[in-house]
Amino acid sequence: MSKRALSPTASPSSKRARTSTTFRPKKIATAEAAAAVDQDPPLLKLLKATKDAERNVKKGDAVVYWMRMGDLRITDNRALSLASAHAKKTDIPLVVVFILSPQDYKAHDRSPRRIDFTLRNLALLATSLGKLHIPLHIITQSNRRAIPNKVISFLEELSASAIYANIEYEVDELRRDTQISKAAQAKGIGAIFVHDKCVVEPGAVLTKENKTYSVYSPYQKAWLKKLNANIPYFLENCRQPHPNSESVRTTAKFGPLFDSLVPESVPGFELDPADRAKMEQVWPAGEAAASEMLRRFLRTKSRSSQLAAVDPLADGAEDSAKRSRISVYDAERDRADKDTTSRLSPYLSAGVISARACIRATMPDTKNAKVDGGRWIQEIAWRDFYVCILAGFPRVSMGRPFQEKYADIVWEGPALEGSYADELNPKAELSLATAESNIEKWKSGRTGYPIVDAGMRCLNEMGYMHNRLRMIAAMFLTKHLMIDWRIGEKYFMEKLIDGDLASNDGGWQWCASTGVDACPYFRVFNPYNQSSKADPTGDFIRHFVPELASVRGPDLHNPPAAAANKLGYPRPIVKHEESRDRALRRFKNVGSA
């Protein structure tokens, strides 16, 4: 039975409602501020602050595991496993806490779908933990700056001996945890923050000069070598938590923690009922669903019936060793007209399954098995790479381009909050109204480029987009419409169910050519060519752009004017060659139009 309370919106405190509407996080740091943070990365500060965290820990009455948005699972969870071992060793109960923080969700442009997915998973976790007599205590904290004090007072109320958590690599979160770590240790409470998100943690793979890699290929080679050199550590299957004694449920201190309810929604992030029902169908919550999705990816064939917003666990998946999705991944992964990829990103982003488990599942079951570094494994390495970039060059999470030399590219459209100016860039060619109208057409999938429109409508409908389509849509916004990548990055985060700052920023800056190991600025995708590669059958476009449902053959990718007009499909809002020339000009002459 899932344990969920009615939405707190039913009786919002006026203070909470006010906070969520007036809170305006600063989005873009100055170049100087970003450079200063790069020089002294917050991850190193946290690791330093927690180095001796387990020394001088007082004996207490409980051990706390702080579950975060990126580790919503019981199986193979490093911090949970360590917390449980500590509790078992000292014979005290384990308590799990989750803090709902709407201001953080706003600061990170979290989508209501991602929040809903979090709550759906938490509801299942509350039940599973309850079977182990472990309470899942939910705290809603309206002012994010007050979280450190809130955590410390919670630990003091429980007379906790230690708190464990998996590291979140975003700047604000690292700073918050460093503050908590220092405050906890001052009170004799251990604060232990461990790596869990990546297969190979940030800092473990460095260049010869002891620096974070900023080019993927050598990184990936070094990553694989490191991984294979110590598989028991990097691919450890962390132990399941031990149950608490049942008697913990009746104690005055811990009993009430079992009454905590997972809310139905978070104010400001509610989903309308139809969307919620769809999300439940397309992205079923829970560790069992994630494991089954992984199993199907490894063992069964792709299906064109899976190209849209449907149940990924629907009957009909056909077993095949030779034609399983992973076996043909290298050749078929760029196709959006069937489920060629794993669709595990929402589960990996929310930590419903560990990246370690994904890699382990691809390995033969022999003692000396090695990770083969095949194409799918390389994608998991991309995920690790972008987390390393976030940790090693925190500037990217402060709204700055990785390549600062591109900071002054002349973008069309509105300036961003906390950006250079409040008004339109004076060098822009288009009026603000035209640029804003272009952005709206891109968002709603009405650009007149079928593959871009199908991708954007897919994003709007199911909170997910195939990787190749994300690339096409992102490049279209940044190069064809010459709109600042941060506008697209924000829109994706607000819509995606798998929204993840490291991968999203990495992907956007790659497409905008401002990022780490980015696409060279002169390589501007031709959307028509890309379209026939990503959707050779045309099924994907016909599904998501119903105006074109009757069109067959090459016309589908580039509908002739007369046919488009007749079918009510828009004409292209820009011309590929002209926009390409403009993008090249602006990147060659940064600061000029």
Ligand SMILES: Cc1cc2nc3c(=O)[nH]c(=O)nc-3n(C[C@H](O)[C@H](O)[C@H](O)COP(=O)(O)OP(=O)(O)OC[C@H]3O[C@@H](n4cnc5c(N)ncnc54)[C@H](O)[C@@H]3O)c2cc1C
């Ligand atoms: C503009 C843009 C924005 C993106 N935003 C996000 C995001 O917010 N969250 C997110 O998880 N991914 C993001 N990606 C990466 C990628 O598109 C998705 O991870 C992938 O489409 C998920 O589908 P899948 O699970 O079927 O992937 P598979 O092909 O099955 O790959 C397996 C896993 O590897 C990881 N992965 C695959 N490709 C990439 C990649 N290029 N970069 C980083 N990790 C990768 C993902 O965790 C993925 O689940 C973005 C890419 C681009 C170009």
